[in-house]
Amino acid sequence: MTTDAKPRRPGDWTAHAVMIPLAFISVFPVWWMLVTSLRPLAEIYSPLPWPAAMTLENYSYATGVIPVWTMLANTMIFSIISTALQLLTAVLAAYGFARWRFFGDRVLFALVAMTWLVPFQVVMIPNYVVIAQMGLVDTLTALMLPNMASAFAILLLVQAMRSFPVEVIDAAHMDGASHWRILWRILVPNLRAPLAALSILLFISAWNEYFWPLLLTRSEDKTVIQIGIQMFLTEEGSQWGPLMAVSTLACLPVLVIYLVVQRQVIDSFVKAGLR
């Protein structure tokens, strides 16, 4: 068995020599963001890798300039609702694709699979026009509307449902269970793991959504935290402390999720990448 490698293998030193710099480069910017955000103004340019004196003054400054807490709450509401809706529409659609062969099913499936070929920049103008006609510019609803169905989630769940043993479902049919019941009582509970992984993935991408809010936002208290970072960035110059404080707050929820369910997050992203 080659898999059970011992730490004394010479190959391990090469591995460490490669991985330590890579890990450092990956994490250092995040660390530097946190450290800068905790430094007092007088020390903001310090090259020390940790804050000599810690303070939250950057945070209180930032929250005074823009409504950071409202923005965070908006982002949270937007991310949770759009994740929930994307999961719901994907579970239903995946069941439709996984259960039945019907006229046009391949074409429809291809249509769903090909949505990733359509760049956001191509559909942004028509979508913006629609939202403007509905009078929804500058609302959270408008952020949510185009984010209620995810082709990626559908594809992932179709695959999960197709690999679910047919015998179990057929047995349920014999017992007279309806489709609706089979979906919610048998499939969904048994697909808890992929559903959980998928919802983390959807949540993170909703949380990091930036361009659609950028198009729609007019007022500070109706937008997401990513736009808050952008507001500090456009002020050319020296407010590095508050900028890093807002950035830290914007990354914190995702980082916390990551710390808690790190292995699942990695696995779900990597599996999604392999498909």
Add this chain to the structure above:
Amino acid sequence: MTALATSSIARRKAWLRRQPWAPWLYLAPALVLLVIWIYGPLAYAFWLSFHEWNMLPTAPRRYVGLLNYERLIGLPDMKAALWNTGIYLIGLLPLTVILPVAIAILTNELSGRWRDLYRALIFVPLIIAPVAAAAVWRWMLNVDFGIVNMALRGMGLSAVDFLKDDDTAIWTIIWITGWKLIGFSTLVISASLSNINPALIEAARMDGGKEWQITRRIRLPLLSPTIFLLVLLTILLGAQWSFAYIHVLTQGGPLGSTSNVYYLLWQFGFGSLAAGWASAAGMLLFVGFGVVAAGLIWLMNRASFHDN
């Protein structure tokens, strides 16, 4: 087994005859949403591309035929943006494909605890919000007080204004884009490496194969589907991944040196309020995209090897 499967298919068919609308009910919510927010807009963008419109609701949409397309193709900005798009792709490939393959192979045999720790750390950039990543890199690369330039000066080198110098700006954006993805790509390759049957490697070792020979003859061919996939993703989405950083950090400058076709599209659409131009550019992009994707998938099906 076959009998069971056929009987189950037959049963489902009979059942489908009874409720022919059932699949559509389940598919409807998602399909309606995708049509409303993706395919409908795509068709509308196609229509708009033959019109002139400044995006004000009261302004008329004037039919101009192929004029938008003709203008676009003759535009000097477009040529520069296309050229830059190519640079983004070529610049990203080492970070999203070549280095990850090398790193994954070199660290393949790392064991349990260390492996998990490194995996957890190199994955972090991917989940960081792009705008936050842009903000922190802008701070670290600041010409006067950024930690990178302080380090450069500390080593006796001269400071570089990474994002404001038109020689370095595009490479800086490429680096930030790649920084977000390098760990992820490495993990994808590692996952696919660990699917290779260890007996194959062991057999090659017993036959006296050198490590680089094993890599060239066994690992790389077996990895080729995954490598192709990452190349495909980079070519199709690479320029799009850079978009957020261009927008936040350089706005296409200095002197247009970091603009690519996506950014140009954005500027047409919302900078100059020329919906027709932006739509025409978008359609060209979409078609070009489809052709490249089809070509690459065709290549992938022809050239890849499978581990059976």
